[in-house]
Amino acid sequence: MPVRVAESSAPSQVSGAHSEESSPPICSLLTVGQAFSGTQNVSNLQKEEAWRVNVRIQGCDLEHGYLCGTMEALNVPMADTPVVTFWEGEIVDAKNYTFYTGKWEATPEDDIRHWTKFPSFAPLLSRVEADGGKSLDLSNYPYIFMRWKEQYFVNVGTDCGLTIAGFYYVCFSCSDGSINGFYYDPNSSPFQKLELKCANEGRSGFSFSSYELQ
Amino acid sequence: MPTTTASAVCTTVGNNILLRLTSGERDVKLKALRELKNQIIGNRTKKLSFLKLGAVPAVAGILSDAVSAVDVADNDENDRIVKDIIVQSAAVLGSFACGFEAGVRAVLDAGADILIQRGCLVEEMPLLKSYMEVVDAGARSLKMIYQSKMAPKYDFLQEENMEFLLSLLNNESENVSGLGASIISHSCKTSLEQKLLFDAGVLKRLTSLLGGSLIQRDASLESIATIFKNNPEVVSQFVGPDTGRTLSCIIEIVKDRFARTRLLASLCLIVIRNASPCYLQDVGIKTKLINNLLELLDDPGRVGDEASFAFSSLIAEKEDMQKLAFEVNGVDKLYNHLQKGSLHPRRFEGILLALADMCSKLECCRSRCLSLQVLKLVVDALAHDSSDVRSAACMCLRSVSRSIKFIQNLSAGSFMNETIVIPLVRLLDDTSTAVQVAALGAISNIVVDFTTRRSTFIRLGGVKLLVQLSKSMDSTIRLNALRALRNLIFLAEDKCKEEIFMELTASLLASLICDPEPSVQEQALALVRNLVDGRINSVEYIFAEDGIILDAVGRQLRIASKAEIEIQGMYVLGNVATGKESHKEAVMDQLLLRAENKAQSCIIKFLQSNDSRLRTAAVWAVLNLTCSSSPGSSGRLVKLHDAGIVSHVKNMVNDPCLDVKLRVKTALEQFNSFDDSLILCIFSPAASNNKASTSCLQFLTVRAVGELSHVVDPSSKEEESIANYFRFSMKKNKKKKSTRTVKFCFDVPADSL
Numbered sequence: 001m002p003v004r005v006a007e008s009s010a011p012s013q014v015s016g017a018h019s020e021e022s023s024p025p026i027c028s029l030l031t032v033g034q035a036f037s038g039t040q041n042v043s044n045l046q047k048e049e050a051w052r053v054n055v056r057i058q059g060c061d062l063e064h065g066y067l068c069g070t071m072e073a074l075n076v077p078m079a080d081t082p083v084v085t086f087w088e089g090e091i092v093d094a095k096n097y098t099f100y101t102g103k104w105e106a107t108p109e110d111d112i113r114h115w116t117k118f119p120s121f122a123p124l125l126s127r128v129e130a131d132g133g134k135s136l137d138l139s140n141y142p143y144i145f146m147r148w149k150e151q152y153f154v155n156v157g158t159d160c161g162l163t164i165a166g167f168y169y170v171c172f173s174c175s176d177g178s179i180n181g182f183y184y185d186p187n188s189s190p191f192q193k194l195e196l197k198c199a200n201e202g203r204s205g206f207s208f209s210s211y212e213l214q
Numbered sequence: 215m216p217t218t219t220a221s222a223v224c225t226t227v228g229n230n231i232l233l234r235l236t237s238g239e240r241d242v243k244l245k246a247l248r249e250l251k252n253q254i255i256g257n258r259t260k261k262l263s264f265l266k267l268g269a270v271p272a273v274a275g276i277l278s279d280a281v282s283a284v285d286v287a288d289n290d291e292n293d294r295i296v297k298d299i300i301v302q303s304a305a306v307l308g309s310f311a312c313g314f315e316a317g318v319r320a321v322l323d324a325g326a327d328i329l330i331q332r333g334c335l336v337e338e339m340p341l342l343k344s345y346m347e348v349v350d351a352g353a354r355s356l357k358m359i360y361q362s363k364m365a366p367k368y369d370f371l372q373e374e375n376m377e378f379l380l381s382l383l384n385n386e387s388e389n390v391s392g393l394g395a396s397i398i399s400h401s402c403k404t405s406l407e408q409k410l411l412f413d414a415g416v417l418k419r420l421t422s423l424l425g426g427s428l429i430q431r432d433a434s435l436e437s438i439a440t441i442f443k444n445n446p447e448v449v450s451q452f453v454g455p456d457t458g459r460t461l462s463c464i465i466e467i468v469k470d471r472f473a474r475t476r477l478l479a480s481l482c483l484i485v486i487r488n489a490s491p492c493y494l495q496d497v498g499i500k501t502k503l504i505n506n507l508l509e510l511l512d513d514p515g516r517v518g519d520e521a522s523f524a525f526s527s528l529i530a531e532k533e534d535m536q537k538l539a540f541e542v543n544g545v546d547k548l549y550n551h552l553q554k555g556s557l558h559p560r561r562f563e564g565i566l567l568a569l570a571d572m573c574s575k576l577e578c579c580r581s582r583c584l585s586l587q588v589l590k591l592v593v594d595a596l597a598h599d600s601s602d603v604r605s606a607a608c609m610c611l612r613s614v615s616r617s618i619k620f621i622q623n624l625s626a627g628s629f630m631n632e633t634i635v636i637p638l639v640r641l642l643d644d645t646s647t648a649v650q651v652a653a654l655g656a657i658s659n660i661v662v663d664f665t666t667r668r669s670t671f672i673r674l675g676g677v678k679l680l681v682q683l684s685k686s687m688d689s690t691i692r693l694n695a696l697r698a699l700r701n702l703i704f705l706a707e708d709k710c711k712e713e714i715f716m717e718l719t720a721s722l723l724a725s726l727i728c729d730p731e732p733s734v735q736e737q738a739l740a741l742v743r744n745l746v747d748g749r750i751n752s753v754e755y756i757f758a759e760d761g762i763i764l765d766a767v768g769r770q771l772r773i774a775s776k777a778e779i780e781i782q783g784m785y786v787l788g789n790v791a792t793g794k795e796s797h798k799e800a801v802m803d804q805l806l807l808r809a810e811n812k813a814q815s816c817i818i819k820f821l822q823s824n825d826s827r828l829r830t831a832a833v834w835a836v837l838n839l840t841c842s843s844s845p846g847s848s849g850r851l852v853k854l855h856d857a858g859i860v861s862h863v864k865n866m867v868n869d870p871c872l873d874v875k876l877r878v879k880t881a882l883e884q885f886n887s888f889d890d891s892l893i894l895c896i897f898s899p900a901a902s903n904n905k906a907s908t909s910c911l912q913f914l915t916v917r918a919v920g921e922l923s924h925v926v927d928p929s930s931k932e933e934e935s936i937a938n939y940f941r942f943s944m945k946k947n948k949k950k951k952s953t954r955t956v957k958f959c960f961d962v963p964a965d966s967l
Contacts, residue, residue, distance in 0.1 A: 025873065026872070026873065027872075027873050027876070028830055028834065028873050028877070032704075033704065033705055033747065056705075058618055058622075059617075059618025059619065059622075061617075061618075066619070068618060068619060068622065086622055088619065139872070140872050142872065142876060174872065174873070174876055175876045175879065175880065176880075200792065201748075201749075201750075202749070202750045203750055203792035203793065204792055204793075204838070204841045204843050204844045205788075205791055205792035205834075205837060205838030205839075205841045206788075206792065206834060206837070206838065207746075207747045207748075207788070207789040207792045207838075208743070208747065208785055208788070208789065208834070209704055209705065209743055209744040209747035209748075209789075210704070210740065210743070210744070210785075211662045211700065211701040211704040211744075212658075212697065212700070212701065212740075213615070213616045213617070213618070213658075213659050213662065213701075214612055214616065214655050214658055214659060214697065
């Protein structure tokens with residue numbers, strides 16, 4: 001009978017080690033540990049506000065089109081402290097996920113309406129309308145499209161007066177790591193914009209760290 | 215000589231029997247043999263007692279004598295007794311060997327296996343019906359010997375051995391053919407042997423045995439599995455009209471009424487499937503196998519114990535099989551068995567490993583485990599008496615935590631930090647190396663955490679233990695301890711980093727970077743990479759103790775040949791290059807000045823690597839060194855240009871990898887952003903002409919940053935226009951409050967300026 005021996009030494013894809021290094025990332029700026037900062041404009045009936053937002057990528061599983069991280073909102077009027085949420089992302093790679101959301105109360109029309117707000121989506125529009133973008137080869141396209149959905153509050157209770165019911169349509173630029181997004185929530189004002197830039201946190205240049213799950 | 219045994223009665227009886235074995239009268243001997251056989255059958259204690267009394271050599275002696283006394287031609291009363299003696303002594307020896315390792319050893323030491331083979335099975339005996347009893351007894355005994363790991367290795371390469379084996383297989387007696395199959399199952403190990411057996415045509419006979427008695431079927435299934443195991447070549451030759459029949463025969467047997475047969479049939483199919491995935495791809499058969507094995511778990515005996523191991527070999531590394539198993543509630547079923555409690559250690563181990571395999575790739579399985587509260591039982595198993603169970607529990611935890619989503623859910627949920635961390639940390643001190651390694655695996659995943667679990671781990675003394683293990687003589691332990699430390703340091707807070715660094719020390723890190731094992735080097739470099747990331751003052755760590763860590767990194771980069779090591783090393787340098795000016799200069803030092811014999815910088819090799827990850831890392835280092843916001847960047851750019859690095863980067867403008875291409879594009883934009891009136895000139899020292907400054911100067915090379923080298927022919931008229939340009943640029947520079955300077959390599963006549 002096969003007897004399991006403790007797995008030893010070198011990590012390898014064959015052994016199933018989920019390594020951040022073994023398959024190259026689509027873009028080195030969209031990797032674990034990377035930080036982004038910018039603003040989200042929040043509009044309500046009274047006024048326009050902009051919150052400062054910091055995002056950090058914590059997990060990345062390209063094979064399954066999965067990404068996750070935290071989002072920190074600062075100077076939120078209703079809260080005393082910065083509000084941190086944990087979000088999970090779906091990468092539109094035509095393999096795991098397409099441009100059509102198919103959930104979270106977003107219709108295909110909503111999808112197209114939001115994606116077309118990104119200039120970099122324009123060349124893809126006709127193919128997406130035809131077959132959802134399944135025939136597209138996005139591996140060499142310098143933009144990555146994603147949906148980010150906040151899952152829970154990390155440091156405050158759900159009674160903080162903030163909602164995480166919706167999700168973001170996100171466009172990431174591979175060349176400079178800038179992120180643009182639009183929040184979608186049928187019960188909130190439409191097209192609240194998220195604008196982030198890759199942050200190098202006081203360094204001159206970009207620094208990268210990594211971990212490896214066995 | 216007789217020794218004392220536990221029971222006085224036994225001693226008396228035992229001695230009595232042994233005495234009678236030495237009798238000159240055959241009748242007495244025969245009776246004694248029968249009595250001995252009845253005493254020891256199924257009785258381990260008695261076997262041990264008689265062993266100590268020297269029974270085995272005594273019986274072997276009797277067998278030897280009897281075999282010599284046999285006269286095949288005769289068939290009278292005397293011969294009958296001799297035959298009986300052979301049968302009984304063979305039976306006794308076989309019984310000693312049955313499931314009793316000390317007995318096997320004694321039997322082999324007495325040369326009884328050869329005796330039995332020669333005495334019962336070779337030459338004319340198998341041909342004579344009257345000797346069938348002898349043959350059968352011999353075969354049965356040998357089979358029991360061959361079930362032991364200690365049995366002698368059968369040499370298939372010898373032609374006469376192969377012939378003998380075939381004769382056994384072709385024999386009608388189920389014991390004899392069963393022996394043939396046993397020999398294959400026991401001794402066939404290498405792919406060469408597998409091929410020999412396959413080519414000798416044993417499969418045909420084995421397939422027909424599938425339709426025989428229970429014994430023949432079971433023995434045949436084991437042999438078939440042995441011949442195919444891990445041998446795609448043999449399996450691929452398994453084509454033709456026979457294949458379908460054999461396979462469908464085995465598939466039928468999966469439904470047999472005997473549990474052991476069902477298990478063996480499943481194992482056989484699994485072996486074939488694993489060796490050559492083009493067989494048995496049908497969803498129906500896959501599901502049948504999964505369900506069969508899950509059902510076999512219900513068997514209370516050894517079959518149930520082994521069923522989970524078979525299940526593991528069916529689903530390991532195969533996401534599609536894991537998904538199918540999940541859909542038939544595999545996780546729940548395994549959990550139900552776990553819940554029964556008081557499990558035999560082998561069974562416990564098997565189920566834990568099966569769960570580990572189920573959760574190795576699929577998030578749905580991990581979530582199911584979390585919601586079923588499987589983890590509590592797994593964590594309890596960390597303290598089990600059996601090291602195999604402890605090890606399996608660690609592997610289960612490792613598998614389940616191989617997902618950042620899961621780790622986040624753990625943090626968000628109610629499963630407490632200490633519940634998992636405390637028992638795992640305890641296992642770092644385990645007596646078994648395998649358990650330590652398995653615990654390290656689980657820990658290295660669990661410490662990738664952005665909440666408090668890290669601090670719990672540190673508070674419990676985890677770091678001290680990890681550092682200790684990173685100094686182990688065992689490279690596997692060193693490697694896995696470093697992996698855990700690397701993950702622990704990832705995005706760690708300053709205070710946490712400081713504690714870890716104090717424990718590790720710069721000298722240990724430096725020596726681990728130069729470890730004899732390449733994978734240890736890789737992890738040490740990855741650790742340093744994480745160490746110097748984060749707040750900018752973290753870069754200082756690499757300069758501790760006179761910069762021994764940085765030196766070690768540079769040294770490894772220059773001699774490494776494995777891409778993974780080079781990638782980590784380049785990222786270390788790249789990260790340090792995002793620091794202050796002095797940090798950047800230190801990196802330049804490592805890349806440029808330390809090359810032996812003025813060889814080209816190692817970074818050029820990396821820029822040309824086939825591995826896109828390495829090219830990316832190298833370009834990032836260049837980008838960071840020439841970052842526009844840093845005052846010293848232009849000077850560094852000049853040096854990189856001189857070393858040929860800039861032109862290599864330029865050549866990568868159409869790199870096939872998108873990420874590399876985009877970085878190179880950014881790099882070029884960065885290069886071009888520097889003042890392009892910067893000119894580097896080398897003047898010939900032999901300027902002897904005293905004419906106007908311009909004509910005194912012999913330009914050997916005029917280089918402009920961002921442009922190709924331009925060699926000037928001193929006799930040409932170019933000289934003047936270049937000189938004018940030069941003077942103009944110098945003026946331009948004087949006007950600008952620029953910190954950029956023109957660099958001179960040789961003496962310049964003072965009046966030329």
